[in-house]
Amino acid sequence: MINTNNWTIRHLRRAASLKLVEMTAGTPWAQSADALGIPRGNASRTMWVLKEQIPNDDIWREFETAVEQIARILDSDPNRINYADRRRAMDTWEMPQVDWTRLCTGIPKMARMATQNPLIGTALVWSEVTQAEHLQCPPLKALRQTDSPQARRVGDRVAQLLTPSRQMAGSLILRHRLNQYAADLAARCDNGTGPLSPT
Incomplete structure (x- = not known):
């Protein structure tokens, strides 16, 4: 069993x-x-x-x-796909606050998410682009090493958004938006233009 x-x-x-x-x-x-x-x-x-x-x-x-x-x-x-190249390209990338706010805007019951740390989006997008575990995302990894309350809050929020049973309603819409954002970013990594923020 x-x-x-x-x-x-x-x-x-x-x-x-x-x-x-x-x-x-x-x-x-x-x-x-x-x-x-x-x-x-x-x-x-x-x-x-x-x-x-x-x-x-x-x-x-x-x-x-x-x-x-x-x-x-x-x-x-x-x-x-050369995921090692993608990880190198994404090594210092962080999601701009303006992108995080835009991605969260207009989703029912997710208004508060736009005011939270964009590192949540960084970790989720980095994980999707590199197909690596979100805990290995360099900015999140660096924050977790500080053992600050913010690190735990960000980590908990990312874990919630990754939990299959919680991917519904507003959370599911946000994940779809983040995955599309990640697909655009991955294409930039693959064609050598670098991980610039997609429009």
Whole structure:
């Protein structure tokens, strides 16, 4: 029996990334986590959570087979996206306050969101563009290292907006707007014009 929750997808994505690095570099998961910039504690927790949620060996084999299929698809795709380049391009990018306000404007019951820290939008867009975990977003990571109340508030708000069960009504509209913004920004990264704020 599989005991999933709202964060199972996040843990599966992280585990798949660790497995892909392990397959290409031949490193154990702890060193694979280092290569991806994922704290070893987070990687360890992912492995523990998934083993608790998916104790069936047959399902684990299906997961590993799926990751191997992903690896084959990536190997055979001549137009695959270079996410490392995107992360480098986005390394110092932060969402301008004017963009954050514009994205939040006109959404029912979300008026207060426009007055909150645009770092919320930065983390969500950075994560979408790079397909990396929002906790690795450089400005958010730097703020979290200060252990300030603001860091916790921003982190909590980002986590809420990422929680599948909370993606409804105004939150869902905002996520759609952020994803479109991210798609425009990703195209700029890919064509070499840089992560300028999309219009």
